[in-house]
Amino acid sequence: MDISVIIPAYNEEGRIGNVLSPLMGFELIKEIIVVNDGSEDLTAKEARQYPVTLIELPFNQGKAAAIKRGLEASTGEWILFLDADLKGLRKEHLISMIEYTKIEGIDMVIGTFTKGKLITDLSHKIAPFLSGQRLIKRTILEAMPHFEHARYGIEIMITGYAHKMGCQIKKVKLPHVYHIPKEQKRGWIKGKIEKYSMYRNIISTLFESYFLSRFKWIKKLHRYSS
Ligand SMILES: O=c1ccn([C@@H]2O[C@H](COP(=O)(O)OP(=O)(O)O[C@H]3O[C@H](CO)[C@@H](O)[C@H](O)[C@H]3O)[C@@H](O)[C@H]2O)c(=O)[nH]1
Numbered sequence: 344m345d346i347s348v349i350i351p352a353y354n355e356e357g358r359i360g361n362v363l364s365p366l367m368g369f370e371l372i373k374e375i376i377v378v379n380d381g382s383e384d385l386t387a388k389e390a391r392q393y394p395v396t397l398i399e400l401p402f403n404q405g406k407a408a409a410i411k412r413g414l415e416a417s418t419g420e421w422i423l424f425l426d427a428d429l430k431g432l433r434k435e436h437l438i439s440m441i442e443y444t445k446i447e448g449i450d451m452v453i454g455t456f457t458k459g460k461l462i463t464d465l466s467h468k469i470a471p472f473l474s475g476q477r478l479i480k481r482t483i484l485e486a487m488p489h490f491e492h493a494r495y496g497i498e499i500m501i502t503g504y505a506h507k508m509g510c511q512i513k514k515v516k517l518p519h520v521y522h523i524p525k526e527q528k529r530g531w532i533k534g535k536i537e538k539y540s541m542y543r544n545i546i547s548t549l550f551e552s553y554f555l556s557r558f559k560w561i562k563k564l565h566r567y568s569s
Pocket residue numbers: 350351352353354355380403404405406409425426427428472473474475476495496497498499522525541545
């Protein structure tokens with residue numbers, strides 16, 4: 344198997360290095376694609392210090408659009424999505440995600456936070472399908488209907504689609520990994536505003552695509568064993 348890592352990044356100066364470092368020297372990783380989604384800070388400069396393919400979007404277009412651009416540029420058989428603001432990510436976490444892909448028939452592995460921070464652990468316990476850490480067969484992503492406008496609704500779309508197509512999904516715990524909350528990244532007021540707008544993206548995607556006909560998949564997701 345070969346893996347393309349795609350990391351969407353918007354204003355992640357001082358953080359993106361924590362995610363890129365553990366990826367170095369990993370044999371199965373064919374390429375690392377960082378999509379700088381119109382950042383106004385030094386995210387791109389920091390990413391350039393690593394051997395990555397850097398795609399620069401001229402203005403902020405949202406996570407889903409950044410992922411789409413990364414996907415178009417990638418060539419791996421499997422795609423590993425990682426957020427650029429993770430703390431505590433280590434090689435062992437990647438290895439445990441990759442191990443699951445060896446099980447016959449597995450199409451997607453979702454990495455969930457545990458033993459990191461109470462709030463992030465809790466949010467992944469309640470809503471593991473919102474996790475941005477995933478390893479997916481590229482054929483599934485390529486077959487998906489347009490998703491580039493979904494912004495933060497992207498995880499809902501991918502999970503819903505995979506479910507609809509009968510894909511096999513596994514959750515894998517990523518101990519001691521968490522992400523930096525928006526309030527800490529952007530300041531309290533701006534952080535809360537961005538969070539509110541993220542929840543709107545998530546809820547509207549959920550509502551538009553699945554509320555009436557396919558709500559059942561959410562319940563089922565909780566049953567996927569780790
Ligand atoms: O316009 C944007 C906004 C975010 N990002 C990047 O996308 C990733 C996730 O964004 P973040 O704002 O950190 O999201 P969270 O608040 O952590 O949201 C959680 O929930 C979201 C909705 O399910 C998921 O997309 C995230 O991966 C998940 O961590 C990070 O690398 C960002 O830099 C972009 O590239 N463009």
